[in-house]
Amino acid sequence: MIRACIFDLDGVIVDTAKYHYKAWKRLANELGFEFTEEDNERLKGVSRMTSLEILLEIGNKKGEYTEDEKLKLATKKNEWYREYITKMEKDEILPGVEGFLELLRQNGVKIAIGSASKNAKTILERIGLIDKFDAIVDGTKITKAKPDPQVFTKAADEMNEKYEDCVVFEDSQAGIDAALAAGMKAIAVGKPENLKNAHKIISGFKNKDFELLMFD
Ligand code: G6P
Numbered sequence: 001m002i003r004a005c006i007f008d009l010d011g012v013i014v015d016t017a018k019y020h021y022k023a024w025k026r027l028a029n030e031l032g033f034e035f036t037e038e039d040n041e042r043l044k045g046v047s048r049m050t051s052l053e054i055l056l057e058i059g060n061k062k063g064e065y066t067e068d069e070k071l072k073l074a075t076k077k078n079e080w081y082r083e084y085i086t087k088m089e090k091d092e093i094l095p096g097v098e099g100f101l102e103l104l105r106q107n108g109v110k111i112a113i114g115s116a117s118k119n120a121k122t123i124l125e126r127i128g129l130i131d132k133f134d135a136i137v138d139g140t141k142i143t144k145a146k147p148d149p150q151v152f153t154k155a156a157d158e159m160n161e162k163y164e165d166c167v168v169f170e171d172s173q174a175g176i177d178a179a180l181a182a183g184m185k186a187i188a189v190g191k192p193e194n195l196k197n198a199h200k201i202i203s204g205f206k207n208k209d210f211e212l213l214m215f216d
């Protein structure tokens with residue numbers, strides 16, 4: 001029986017992919033190459049430094065920077081990204097999310113955040129959801145990135161729940177793979193062509209009822 005739900009943040013609770021995209025694109029342009037929305041798909045669920053590596057590969061600039069320079073580039077991107085997210089408002093919570101969280105509460109299901117982002121708490125504060133979760137595991141608490149299951153197993157441990165009693169909501173393939181590796185149920189949020197092997201797939205949380213947590 002499902003006793004806890006673990007939510008990825010970016011792309012599940014809020015659409016921050018557009019802000020990541022704006023900031024990465026700005027960096028790519030400054031380095032002298034283009035970066036498309038399709039390229040941005042490859043960065044979903046991926047850590048900041050790995051995202052930079054992918055970006056440099058796209059621009060054919062792999063191997064051109066020292067580790068120290070790469071750190072500076074990632075920091076610059078993050079400063080631009082923070083300019084966007086520190087202006088976020090409550091109305092940027094994706095449709096149906098708040099109602100669904102409330103439904104889970106009413107039914108005694110625990111809720112957690114399992115995100116790779118080091119900016120997760122800033123975002124949750126801005127959109128007024130910081131106090132809603134039983135556990136928040138973000139990029140500051142983990143040592144292994146998705147598809148490693150660490151972010152989700154840590155969230156389950158913090159809630160004192162068994163992995164098999166948890167369901168993960170994810171918009172990235174790395175995140176779905178991480179949930180499955182943890183022995184949890186995975187519900188993909190997004191388009192079937194981008195997301196494979198999840199137990200269920202939804203386009204969003206609008207009008208979702210408790211039935212969603214029933215598995216055969
Ligand atoms: C999430 C996003 C990724 C992002 C990562 C790290 O997983 O989907 O696009 O790179 O978090 O985010 P951060 O805010 O720490 O740079």
Ligand code: MG
Binds near residue numbers: 008044171172
């Ligand atoms: Mg995500």
